[in-house]
Amino acid sequence: MASDPPPDDAAAAAAANGHDHDNGHGNGNGPSPAKRPRAVISAAEIRAEFAHHDAAVARVNNGSFGCCPASVLAAQAHWQRLFLAQPDAFYFHGLQQGLVRSRAAVAGAVGAGDVSEVSLVDNATTAAAIVLQHAAWSFAEGHFARGDAVLMLHYAYGAVKKSIHAYVARAGATVVEVPLPFPVASADAIIAEFRTALAVAKEGGRRVRLAVIDHITSMPSVVIPVKELVAICREEGVDKVFIDAAHSIGQVPVDVRDIGADFYTSNLHKWFFCPPAVAFLHTRKDDPIASQLHHPVVSHEYGNGLPMESGWIGTRDYSAQLVVSEAIDFVNRFEGGIEGIRTRNHEKVIEMGRMLAEAWGTFLGSPPELCGSMVMVGMPGCLGVESDDDAMRVRTMLRKDFQVEVPIYYNSRRVEGQEMAKDKSGDPVTGYVRISHQVYNVREDYERLRDAINKLVSEGFTSSKLRPSEKVLS
Ligand SMILES: Cc1ncc(COP(=O)(O)O)c(C=O)c1O
Numbered sequence: 001m002a003s004d005p006p007p008d009d010a011a012a013a014a015a016a017n018g019h020d021h022d023n024g025h026g027n028g029n030g031p032s033p034a035k036r037p038r039a040v041i042s043a044a045e046i047r048a049e050f051a052h053h054d055a056a057v058a059r060v061n062n063g064s065f066g067c068c069p070a071s072v073l074a075a076q077a078h079w080q081r082l083f084l085a086q087p088d089a090f091y092f093h094g095l096q097q098g099l100v101r102s103r104a105a106v107a108g109a110v111g112a113g114d115v116s117e118v119s120l121v122d123n124a125t126t127a128a129a130i131v132l133q134h135a136a137w138s139f140a141e142g143h144f145a146r147g148d149a150v151l152m153l154h155y156a157y158g159a160v161k162k163s164i165h166a167y168v169a170r171a172g173a174t175v176v177e178v179p180l181p182f183p184v185a186s187a188d189a190i191i192a193e194f195r196t197a198l199a200v201a202k203e204g205g206r207r208v209r210l211a212v213i214d215h216i217t218s219m220p221s222v223v224i225p226v227k228e229l230v231a232i233c234r235e236e237g238v239d240k241v242f243i244d245a246a247h248s249i250g251q252v253p254v255d256v257r258d259i260g261a262d263f264y265t266s267n268l269h270k271w272f273f274c275p276p277a278v279a280f281l282h283t284r285k286d287d288p289i290a291s292q293l294h295h296p297v298v299s300h301e302y303g304n305g306l307p308m309e310s311g312w313i314g315t316r317d318y319s320a321q322l323v324v325s326e327a328i329d330f331v332n333r334f335e336g337g338i339e340g341i342r343t344r345n346h347e348k349v350i351e352m353g354r355m356l357a358e359a360w361g362t363f364l365g366s367p368p369e370l371c372g373s374m375v376m377v378g379m380p381g382c383l384g385v386e387s388d389d390d391a392m393r394v395r396t397m398l399r400k401d402f403q404v405e406v407p408i409y410y411n412s413r414r415v416e417g418q419e420m421a422k423d424k425s426g427d428p429v430t431g432y433v434r435i436s437h438q439v440y441n442v443r444e445d446y447e448r449l450r451d452a453i454n455k456l457v458s459e460g461f462t463s464s465k466l467r468p469s470e471k472v473l474s
Pocket of ligand 1: 124159218244
């Protein structure tokens with residue numbers, strides 16, 4: 001498809017500020033909703049914004065799929081209708097301008113140099129594919145030598161680990177894992193493990209072409225000291241650093257320039273109130289590699305730069321990418337905006353985590369300073385979680401029998417030279433819940449989880465009872 005020229009940055013910035021662009025809510029007269037001062041959102045208004053959530057479920061798992069308030073969903077529906085009303089006009093005169101407006105809003109929120117540094121993609125998995133595909137080509141085209149290393153955390157997200165193997169290991173990379181301790185006591189423990197693994201990666205003079213570092217690991221959830229690890233990578237001559245920050249924006253402060261990585265991605269649909277699916281990928285405009293990155297879905301904009309390539313990957317629904325400004329409007333209805341939300345979520349999740357640990361005779365999997373709005377809480381060891389499958393079955397049971405939604409982690413790893421951490425009854429703690437706190441959560445959500453686990457313990461439940469072989473026998 002021949003495309004209209006992209007709007008220039010000045011027009012985009014004006015659009016992002018709501019000056020000249022009908023964003024679907026205003027009539028073009030007077031200040032946009034973003035500029036209108038609003039009173040702080042009330043508890044009733046928060047409930048109304050999330051009234052579409054299944055009221056029967058205690059959802060203490062914002063982390064997996066995020067949440068989207070009704071006001072942002074309404075804005076999304078408006079864009080969908082605009083597209084369907086006159087698809088050609090929408091594409092030729094609205095879509096690119098709308099995407100630039102969203103990119104400018106992201107650039108402002110994460111400290112990017114300007115809008116040209118930000119691409120919008122579906123999700124962190126797609127952003128990882130973009131970076132890893134480039135690394136794979138570098139092997140295939142002989143820029144990297146067979147056996148050069150790619151470093152990743154042991155706790156890298158499963159899909160990203162698979163991507164690393166599918167793209168770069170297959171192309172010839174040696175993959176080296178950083179074996180992080182869990183439970184983890186301090187950022188220094190993570191930094192020490194990282195240095196050791198980097199030394200292994202560099203053994204025999206091997207080049208380290210890429211380090212993939214999570215900003216907040218998924219399972220177990222731990223905030224990683226990314227700025228320090230990026231600095232170590234620079235000192236040690238690692239070529240490129242990709243921060244997989246799928247969970248970061250809305251949970252921890254994000255300043256991409258300050259962190260200093262080559263590539264940084266975060267989902268906007270997890271903790272930033274956008275609908276699924278939208279994420280950003282940041283690259284510095286002064287880095288020549290930016291022009292060598294390509295979207296894995298090749299379409300008409302191929303070769304016009306990643307932001308443009310990502311803005312047209314075939315006929316599809318782009319509406320999730322068009323409502324970033326409305327998500328920011330929503331955030332700004334809270335005292336302190338996103339910073340206020342983050343701070344309160346952090347305080348609450350630690351309070352609820354401690355309440356659960358106290359009730360179960362266990363402990364938190366990491367100190368508060370290594371948590372954002374999620375925390376790992378040990379479950380009583382007598383539940384006998386002995387595998388990932390056990391953990392998944394217990395999670396399913398909590399959903400079906402107790403209407404509690406919470407991910408469960410099986411900790412197969414022991415800290416080197418240390419015994420497995422034990423609960424107050426002396427049983428080794430092998431299972432952890434990952435609890436989240438988001439603006440819609442209430443104390444009763446966590447009490448439901450607490451009581452469900454206490455009931456299981458009092459009934460002598462063990463995870464083995466859910467195993468298929470045991471079920472057949474009983
Ligand atoms: C660290 C990390 N990376 C990548 C992803 C993938 O995110 P998405 O499914 O939105 O692509 C997740 C999802 O939870 C994650 O936690």
